[in-house]
Amino acid sequence: TTHYLFIVVVAVNSTLLTINAGDYIFYTDWMWTSFVVFSVSQSTMLAVGAVYYMLFTGVPGTATYYATIMTIYTWVAKGAWFALGYPYDFIVVPVWIPSAMLLDLTYWATRRNKHAAIIIGGTLVGLSFPLFNMVNLLLVRDPLEVAFKYPRPTLPAYMTPIEPQVGKFYSSPVALGSGAGAVLTVPITALGAKLNTW
Numbered sequence: 268t269t270h271y272l273f274i275v276v277v278a279v280n281s282t283l284l285t286i287n288a289g290d291y292i293f294y295t296d297w298m299w300t301s302f303v304v305f306s307v308s309q310s311t312m313l314a315v316g317a318v319y320y321m322l323f324t325g326v327p328g329t330a331t332y333y334a335t336i337m338t339i340y341t342w343v344a345k346g347a348w349f350a351l352g353y354p355y356d357f358i359v360v361p362v363w364i365p366s367a368m369l370l371d372l373t374y375w376a377t378r379r380n381k382h383a384a385i386i387i388g389g390t391l392v393g394l395s396f397p398l399f400n401m402v403n404l405l406l407v408r409d410p411l412e413v414a415f416k417y418p419r420p421t422l423p424a425y426m427t428p429i430e431p432q433v434g435k436f437y438s439s440p441v442a443l444g445s446g447a448g449a450v451l452t453v454p455i456t457a458l459g460a461k462l463n464t465w
Contacts, residue, residue: 295357295413302397302404309361310396314389317367321384327375330388334367353417356408362399366392 317330338360345358370388377383407413 295359295407295410302401305361306397306400309363310366310393313363313366313396314370314392317370317392318385318388321371321374322381325379327371327379330367330370330374331364334363337363354408354413356413357417359404359407362396362403365399366396369395 313334317333320333321327321329341358341360345360348358349355369391370384373388373391374380374384377387404410
């Protein structure tokens, strides 16, 4: 029970970390501007989340499963924007899965050596992720046309002027919920372990 509970906690929290490491999807109105920021943040979070998840389960293939979860989540977001009347090319879904497969392959090829998975696998993720996404972005119909015809109502956080935000985050339901969830995870997991021994 504790084992599966922890897997769920890791999957959910790792996915949340990844999608909040900068914007997690390419919007065509500023995708080239944010490419470097996106590549650094997302390749790092993919490697961290997938390695953590993979080493906990000890099963090669878990990193690909983790990347698949995020891909499905992003396609749902793409569908939501499409339903609002934006064109199909307005959002470009990132390519996480091939990089995660390289991570799994490294873990498998080195006979489940966790240090090799972190060093070699992490390096492969960092090198491959920007390349896969560059090819993906080149397939977009016409980013400038889409950008001018269908502007987004808001800009990403790192492209807007910085204003004092003291106190706003700490009083937000999202912050309180995530903090409470993180704190409660430990006793709930311990309780599950205790119940499992009974």
